[in-house]
Amino acid sequence: MNSPAIDTPAAQASTPVARKSRRLAPGWFLVSPSVALLLIWMIVPLGMTVYFSLIRYNLLYPGENDFVGLENFEYFVTDAAFLSGAGNTVLLVGSVLLISVVLGVLISALLEASEFFGRGIVRVLLISPFFIMPTVSALLWKNLIFHPVSGILAAIWQFFGAQPVDWLAHHPLFSIIMIVSWQWLPFAILILMTAMQSLDQEQKEAARLDGAGPIAIFWHLTLPHLARPIAVVVMIETIFLLSVFAEIYTTTSGGPGYESTNLAYLIYTQALLQFDVGMASAGGLIAVVIANIAAIVLIRMIGKNLTDKQ
Amino acid sequence: MADLKIRNLQKGFDGTAIIQGIDLDIRDREFVVFVGPSGCGKSTLLRLIAGLEEVSSGHIELDGQDITDMAPARRDLAMVFQTYALYPHMTVRKNLSFALDLARVGKQEIETKVTNAARILQLDALLERKPKQLSGGQRQRVAIGRAIVRNPKIFLFDEPLSNLDAALRVQTRLELARLHKDLQATMIYVTHDQVEAMTLADKVVVLNGGRIEQVGSPLELYHHPANLFVAGFLGTPKMGFLRGTLNRVEADNCDVQLECGTHLTLPQSAAGLSVGSTVTPGVRPEHLNVVSTGAGRMQVTADVSERLGSDTFCHVRCTSGEMLTVRVRGDFAPRYGEALTLDFDTAHCHLFDADGQAVAKPLQQAA
Numbered sequence: 001m002n003s004p005a006i007d008t009p010a011a012q013a014s015t016p017v018a019r020k021s022r023r024l025a026p027g028w029f030l031v032s033p034s035v036a037l038l039l040i041w042m043i044v045p046l047g048m049t050v051y052f053s054l055i056r057y058n059l060l061y062p063g064e065n066d067f068v069g070l071e072n073f074e075y076f077v078t079d080a081a082f083l084s085g086a087g088n089t090v091l092l093v094g095s096v097l098l099i100s101v102v103l104g105v106l107i108s109a110l111l112e113a114s115e116f117f118g119r120g121i122v123r124v125l126l127i128s129p130f131f132i133m134p135t136v137s138a139l140l141w142k143n144l145i146f147h148p149v150s151g152i153l154a155a156i157w158q159f160f161g162a163q164p165v166d167w168l169a170h171h172p173l174f175s176i177i178m179i180v181s182w183q184w185l186p187f188a189i190l191i192l193m194t195a196m197q198s199l200d201q202e203q204k205e206a207a208r209l210d211g212a213g214p215i216a217i218f219w220h221l222t223l224p225h226l227a228r229p230i231a232v233v234v235m236i237e238t239i240f241l242l243s244v245f246a247e248i249y250t251t252t253s254g255g256p257g258y259e260s261t262n263l264a265y266l267i268y269t270q271a272l273l274q275f276d277v278g279m280a281s282a283g284g285l286i287a288v289v290i291a292n293i294a295a296i297v298l299i300r301m302i303g304k305n306l307t308d309k310q
Numbered sequence: 311m312a313d314l315k316i317r318n319l320q321k322g323f324d325g326t327a328i329i330q331g332i333d334l335d336i337r338d339r340e341f342v343v344f345v346g347p348s349g350c351g352k353s354t355l356l357r358l359i360a361g362l363e364e365v366s367s368g369h370i371e372l373d374g375q376d377i378t379d380m381a382p383a384r385r386d387l388a389m390v391f392q393t394y395a396l397y398p399h400m401t402v403r404k405n406l407s408f409a410l411d412l413a414r415v416g417k418q419e420i421e422t423k424v425t426n427a428a429r430i431l432q433l434d435a436l437l438e439r440k441p442k443q444l445s446g447g448q449r450q451r452v453a454i455g456r457a458i459v460r461n462p463k464i465f466l467f468d469e470p471l472s473n474l475d476a477a478l479r480v481q482t483r484l485e486l487a488r489l490h491k492d493l494q495a496t497m498i499y500v501t502h503d504q505v506e507a508m509t510l511a512d513k514v515v516v517l518n519g520g521r522i523e524q525v526g527s528p529l530e531l532y533h534h535p536a537n538l539f540v541a542g543f544l545g546t547p548k549m550g551f552l553r554g555t556l557n558r559v560e561a562d563n564c565d566v567q568l569e570c571g572t573h574l575t576l577p578q579s580a581a582g583l584s585v586g587s588t589v590t591p592g593v594r595p596e597h598l599n600v601v602s603t604g605a606g607r608m609q610v611t612a613d614v615s616e617r618l619g620s621d622t623f624c625h626v627r628c629t630s631g632e633m634l635t636v637r638v639r640g641d642f643a644p645r646y647g648e649a650l651t652l653d654f655d656t657a658h659c660h661l662f663d664a665d666g667q668a669v670a671k672p673l674q675q676a677a
Contacts, residue, residue: 202395205362210409210456211383220408224399 052281059275072282076270082283084258085266086290088173092180092262093241099181100237101230104188109218111189112196123193130186134246141179142168142251172252172260179247184240188233195229196222231302238298242291263287311373312338312463312496314359319368321351321358321520328354330520331368336464336498336513341490344500345507346517347543352500353468355517359498360389360466372463388457389466392473394449396441402428402452403437409460427455430492447478454486458493467499471506483509504544508532516540538666541592547623549592549660550634556580556587566591566661570630572608576659580669589669592660595623595637599653600644608652610634612644626650 053072055065076082107126111119129137145151146167154164167175199222207217245264248254254261254269261269267287271280314336321329328351336342344352357363359370361382370378377385396405404411406427410420428434431451441449450470457465470486471479487510490497501507507514508528516523516531516539523543524536535541541549554574558565564580566589567573574591583589610626613633622643624636636652644650661669 200393200395202391202393203397205360205382206389206391206395206456207397207408208362209360209382209387209389210460211412212408216412220400221397224397227399 049281049284052277053285055278057276057278057281059277068278072278073286076279076282076286081258081261081266081269085261085263088258088260089242089262089264089290091173092177092244093238095177096181096184096241097234097237099177100185100188101233103181103185104192104233105223105226105230107185108189108193108196109222111193113214126189127186129182130184130190132183134183134244135250137183138179138247138250141175141182146175146251168252169256172256176244176247176251176260179251180241180244183247184237187237191229191233192226195226199225235298235302238294239291242287242294263290312336313373314464314496314498315369315371316359317369317371319355319358319370320366321354321363322366328520329358329366332520332522334515334522334525336496339494339496341487341497341499341510341512342515343507343511343513344498344515344517345502345504345543346523348502350517351520352502352517356389356466356468356498356500359464360387361385362389386463387466388460388462388464389468390450390453390457390470392469394441394453394473396449396452396456398441401438401440402433402444402455405441405452406433406437406455406459409456423459423461427458430458430489431455446474447482450474450482454489463496465495465497467497469501470499471501471503486510504546508544514544516543518543534668535660536668538590538592538662541660541662541668545594547595547635547637549594550598550632551590551592551662552628552632552634553630554589554591556583556585556589559583559585564661568608568628568630570608570628570632574607574654574656574659576656576661578659578661578669580661583663583669588664590662590664590666592662593634593654594658595635597655597658598634598636599655600624600636600638600642600650601653603649603651607654610650610652612646612648612650614646615643617643624650626652 054067054069056068056071057065111123111126116122132140143150145153148154148164148166148169151164151167153167157164165171203221204217207221212220243264244262245268248260248262248265249268252260254265258266263283264287267280267283270276270283314334316332316334316336319329319332320327332355344355346352354363358365361377361380365378368378369376372385397408400408403424406424407420410423415423424437425434428437431454433448433451433455436444436448436452441452444452450473453470467486471482474482483506486499489495490510499506499510511528513525514528514531515525518539524531524540526534531540531544535544535549538551542551552568552570554566554568556564557567559580561581562579563575563577565573565575568591576591580589608628610628613625613627615625616623617640620640622638622640624638624642624644626634626636628634634652663669
């Protein structure tokens with residue numbers, strides 16, 4: 001906005017002075033306790049994890065804590081579970097993002113387009129799954145919907161004379177994707193619905209006069225308008241979906257085999273089922289790196305879209 | 311050709327009547343301005359013509375074809391919105407060509423039309439920009455350009471200048487007037503600003519409470535307002551109104567006894583009114599004069615004065631409480647509370663009966 005010709009000399013002249021005075025200002029001292037607390041909060045666990053990842057640390061063999069270098073990382077990455085865990089994580093995050101964004105856009109568009117009695121109640125109902133704890137919703141799905149004997153899906157299958165499917169045993173990752181999508185779709189709807197309400201009505205009317213039908217309006221006006229909120233949904237959901245755990249723990253326990261194990265669950269099995277804290281720490285650090293890569297890519301892709309003034 | 315006929319048009323929202331039976335003819339190449347206070351239904355009337363609102367009853371005909379229930383896009387009208395309603399993620403070029411793209415017009419033709427519209431509106435250099443990179447006036451021109459490329463039968467403008475600053479508004483007003491002449495187009499224009507109405511219109515439609523108060527050329531309305539509402543609405547500052555009683559009615563003149571004590575002889579007939587009935591004489595600020603004490607007709611007290619440099623508008627209070635405005639020389643400024651004497655130009659006095667209808671036209675002609 002400001003022209004650099006006017007901005008630069010003044011800025012250059014004032015910067016060192018400003019920086020010096022800021023360092024001496026009481027504000028810096030006043031915020032330092034909370035900054036220090038946050039730093040310790042972050043650095044101590046990170047440091048401990050790094051330390052554990054470099055030593056042999058198995059709870060079954062106490063006292064044998066010698067330094068092993070990067071051996072833990074090597075074992076973790078070469079383990080058969082790692083590849084399927086990483087693949088499952090990508091599949092889980094990707095599918096849930098796709099389902100929640102696509103359905104979220106469609107449902108909120110429908111809700112916005114139609115006036116009907118009880119729309120407020122429908123809105124609340126659509127958003128309510130978000131308020132249910134992950135463990136509870138996983139148990140609901142496991143026992144009321146997916147259960148091969150007492151589940152609703154089994155009843156429907158039987159009604160049509162088909163053999164009920166044991167979803168969690170035969171399609172474990174698909175089932176977990178369903179459960180997690182059910183939890184995160186409301187979030188997408190919440191964000192997209194509010195965004196849709198801010199679409200300028202006159203733009204829609206102008207488009208109607210220009211000869212655009214409902215589908216053309218959706219495609220040329222609504223979707224571009226939603227680009228930014230969709231970016232928000234993708235970013236926030238990615239952060240949370242990388243660490244899905246409770247849903248897997250309460251339903252499939254990562255099985256059968258490693259079919260529904262994601263990285264978070266893999267780290268849990270290393271640490272608390274195989275008691276190998278060293279390996280788990282190495283896995284944790286790898287997960288941190290992966291999450292950071294995802295975050296950087298997302299911010300590169302989407303962040304510009306967010307900070308860009310409309 | 312673009313002949314629009316509106317017959318007994320009505321529109322209500324949730325039981326409240328917004329438009330209460332409107333009959334109006336708009337002829338080809340006319341610049342028609344709908345003007346009225348907020349909530350008078352002028353925007354609703356425009357939206358009914360555009361097809362953005364559903365008509366409750368009545369008919370709209372364009373060139374003999376009933377378009378009352380036709381989809382907005384098929385009416386062959388283009389609208390310029392108050393907020394411009396540009397598509398924010400499209401470039402200016404795409405904004406201009408959107409309607410043609412949707413209608414699957416050939417690339418070559420689109421190119422020609424867009425270039426042509428851009429040339430008319432001096433948008434050539436801005437075609438690849440997004441709306442957010444444009445100033446208010448440029449956005450306004452893109453909105454008009456979007457209408458031009460469609461070559462509609464009628465252009466509809468919904469308060470298009472109200473988001474511009476004062477200087478730009480005057481400039482754009484002139485450009486619109488020029489555009490109307492250049493394009494030889496039929497235009498309907500909604501505004502609450504009477505200056506826009508007076509300067510742009512071939513025909514002004516004054517609306518109030520969902521009804522048409524009067525239709526006519528700007529000067530016709532100015533010189534021959536049909537009722538108190540039109541008289542008070544057009545003209546800045548407003549026409550002043552006095553309370554009085556008729557005490558003599560002749561064929562070509564009448565006497566009015568004002569409540570403030572002054573006796574007026576107006577050179578106009580008050581045919582149809584009986585002696586003793588209540589009337590409201592109205593007089594515009596430019597037809598009043600401050601005269602030296604003794605010579606005038608009416609004693610008043612000066613209220614605040616507004617000094618514009620070229621003129622001063624003195625607001626004065628009559629002895630019976632009515633407020634009048636007087637236009638005087640720019641160097642004249644009475645003190646607050648000073649006693650003044652006013653002289654009337656009775657030839658330019660308007661007379662309204664007890665129902666607010668104009669009694670008889672003043673003798674002088676419009677224009």
